[in-house]
Amino acid sequence: MAEPTQDGRKIGGTLLEVKNITLSFGGVKALTDISFDIKEGEIRAIIGPNGAGKSSMLNVISGFYHPQQGEVWFRGQKRASMRPYEVARQGIARTFQNIALFKGMSTLDNLMTGRITHMHKNLFWQAIWKGPAEREEIAHRERVEHIIDFLGIQAIRKTPVGRLPYGLQKRVELGRALAAEAKLLLLDEPMAGMNLEEKEDMCRFILDVNDEFGTTIALIEHDMGVVMDLSDRVVVLDYGKKLADGTPNEVRNDPAVIEAYLGVGH
Amino acid sequence: MSPELLNVLEVMLNGLLAGVMYSLVALGFVLIYKASGIFNYAQGVMALFAALTLVGFQTGQIPFAHVINTMFGTHVETWGPGVPTFLAIILTIGVMVLFAYLVERVVLKHMVNQAPIILFMTTIGLAYFMEGFGDLMWGADIKTMDVGLPSGASTWFETTTASWAAEGSNYPGMYVDMLDVSAAGIAILLVVVLTLFSQYTKTGRALRAVADDHQAALTVGISLRTIWVIVWSIAGCVALVAGIMWGAKSGVQFSLSLIALKALPVLILGGFTSIPGAIVGGLIIGVGEKLFEYSIGGMLGGATENWFAYGLALFFLMFRPQGLFGERIIERV
Numbered sequence: 014m015a016e017p018t019q020d021g022r023k024i025g026g027t028l029l030e031v032k033n034i035t036l037s038f039g040g041v042k043a044l045t046d047i048s049f050d051i052k053e054g055e056i057r058a059i060i061g062p063n064g065a066g067k068s069s070m071l072n073v074i075s076g077f078y079h080p081q082q083g084e085v086w087f088r089g090q091k092r093a094s095m096r097p098y099e100v101a102r103q104g105i106a107r108t109f110q111n112i113a114l115f116k117g118m119s120t121l122d123n124l125m126t127g128r129i130t131h132m133h134k135n136l137f138w139q140a141i142w143k144g145p146a147e148r149e150e151i152a153h154r155e156r157v158e159h160i161i162d163f164l165g166i167q168a169i170r171k172t173p174v175g176r177l178p179y180g181l182q183k184r185v186e187l188g189r190a191l192a193a194e195a196k197l198l199l200l201d202e203p204m205a206g207m208n209l210e211e212k213e214d215m216c217r218f219i220l221d222v223n224d225e226f227g228t229t230i231a232l233i234e235h236d237m238g239v240v241m242d243l244s245d246r247v248v249v250l251d252y253g254k255k256l257a258d259g260t261p262n263e264v265r266n267d268p269a270v271i272e273a274y275l276g277v278g279h
Numbered sequence: 280m281s282p283e284l285l286n287v288l289e290v291m292l293n294g295l296l297a298g299v300m301y302s303l304v305a306l307g308f309v310l311i312y313k314a315s316g317i318f319n320y321a322q323g324v325m326a327l328f329a330a331l332t333l334v335g336f337q338t339g340q341i342p343f344a345h346v347i348n349t350m351f352g353t354h355v356e357t358w359g360p361g362v363p364t365f366l367a368i369i370l371t372i373g374v375m376v377l378f379a380y381l382v383e384r385v386v387l388k389h390m391v392n393q394a395p396i397i398l399f400m401t402t403i404g405l406a407y408f409m410e411g412f413g414d415l416m417w418g419a420d421i422k423t424m425d426v427g428l429p430s431g432a433s434t435w436f437e438t439t440t441a442s443w444a445a446e447g448s449n450y451p452g453m454y455v456d457m458l459d460v461s462a463a464g465i466a467i468l469l470v471v472v473l474t475l476f477s478q479y480t481k482t483g484r485a486l487r488a489v490a491d492d493h494q495a496a497l498t499v500g501i502s503l504r505t506i507w508v509i510v511w512s513i514a515g516c517v518a519l520v521a522g523i524m525w526g527a528k529s530g531v532q533f534s535l536s537l538i539a540l541k542a543l544p545v546l547i548l549g550g551f552t553s554i555p556g557a558i559v560g561g562l563i564i565g566v567g568e569k570l571f572e573y574s575i576g577g578m579l580g581g582a583t584e585n586w587f588a589y590g591l592a593l594f595f596l597m598f599r600p601q602g603l604f605g606e607r608i609i610e611r612v
Contacts, residue, residue: 115487118488
């Protein structure tokens with residue numbers, strides 16, 4: 014079991030912190046008074062039964078939902094209410110449970126679009142094309158090719174992603190999030206619907222990303238084996254409330270967690 | 280070649296050239312529809328407005344001269360001899376970009392996440408507002424547009440084609456209007472530039488990304504509102520080109536805004552979401568209506584060009600409702 018820092022990785026200070034987040038849709042409370050933090054360089058898992066509010070939590074962090082109460086602190090600063098594209102520009106990238114790729118565009122174009130927050134030449138230079146804009150394209154293309162190599166998706170570089178099988182689409186989506194070179198990577202069920210081999214690949218990618226680039230990762234996952242193996246710390250949600258928070262071992266032995274997952278009277 | 284065959288060729292050639300003009304109008308619709316899912320009814324009026332503005336700059340008209348004269352009892356009309364065509368075009372592009380910005384700021388911003396029908400109604404309102412605003416700004420009289428494009432029959436083409444005919448057939452040669460030819464050339468250039476821009480630049484990629492998936496676009500850090508301003512600006516420039524071409528052909532007047540209606544069958548044929556579709560659709564309608572008029576029109580009492588396109592579109596809807604190049608909607612149940 015990989016305890017923090019045991020394998021020589023560096024876990025730094027707090028990167029993101031959510032404080033007392035409460036989110037409701039009309040009368041339905043999706044999240045109630047949730048607080049936890051994500052430390053720099055760690056792999057943080059959010060788990061819980063269906064409808065526990067995991068995805069809602071991720072949507073709050075990435076700016077798709079705006080909580081009624083509570084604060085989000087990123088890199089030591091309290092964040093104002095932000096739109097998703099502003100969050101992305103701050104350095105938070107994400108993937109979706111049900112894949113949100115540009116289906117009509119090629120793998121390469123999808124990844125290049127992921128780099129958009131790093132490309133700064135304005136419309137004027139783009140219209141002229143030769144010169145600065147072209148140099149910028151080439152520089153970013155190099156970074157993208159590196160990611161393509163890393164994920165082993167050279168063969169589908171020019172394929173429209175809508176035509177790819179599900180597992181590969183998930184991989185391209187991860188690639189697009191990687192292309193953003195984000196400080197924080199949010200993965201919403203990166204292994205949902207995958208077969209064993211694909212899951213193993215994805216696990217390896219997540220660990221490698223964390224290891225090689227030092228990217229902080231927060232992920233939602235249902236496969237308990239995967240969660241316990243991958244993550245440094247786990248936060249458990251149930252019915253929009255926080256049940257437990259700690260290392261995989263602590264969480265596994267927490268009576269409240271056992272009850273939520275297995276039911277009372279186990 | 281026999282004169283009959285040459286006649287048919289001439290009809291088809293003129294059909295193709297007319298079709299390019301239809302494509303140009305349809306292109307403006309497709310751009311906005313792809314990026315925002317809005318069917319922009321105001322596209323035709325945008326062409327009219329752009330043409331009015333261009334002529335206004337060219338002739339040095341004072342905007343709102345009529346209003347000023349009524350309010351202050353003055354008699355001002357122009358502020359000078361006007362600006363050269365090239366500069367006037369640049370200024371008009373500026374006006375269209377400003378217009379796009381205002382549309383986003385004042386109108387679209389409040390319409391996010393509304394049903395398509397509501398967005399459509401909004402653009403109808405926008406169309407009538409612009410029509411009135413254009414009249415108020417530049418006056419309602421019919422203006423002539425002259426941007427220095429060649430016009431009239433091409434004698435070179437006429438003599439060349441005349442020599443194709445069989446000896447002694449007295450074939451006079453084909454008629455082709457130079458204005459149509461230059462319009463087609465400019466339209467092709469415009470499409471090529473737009474395609475290159477959307478394929479090979481950052482903003483082009485962002486435009487395609489937004490057209491593909493709004494949610495995903497937001498996630499990678501694209502501001503939808505910025506993209507909408509850009510798209511409406513491009514649609515404004517396409518409208519300007521359409522306005523110049525149609526304005527040079529038949530004068531800058533209210534009926535110019537009705538060319539939007541001619542784009543509808545083109546869109547039904549080509550599909551609302553496809554740029555190649557808009558072009559091919561335009562060409563098919565152009566050639567189709569000219570050939571129909573030439574071959575069968577006489578038997579039906581002529582003037583079939585008024586309704587042929589709509590008839591063809593209706594026929595098409597029965598077999599391929601998504602258009603030739605449109606995305607087929609397959610839904611899982």
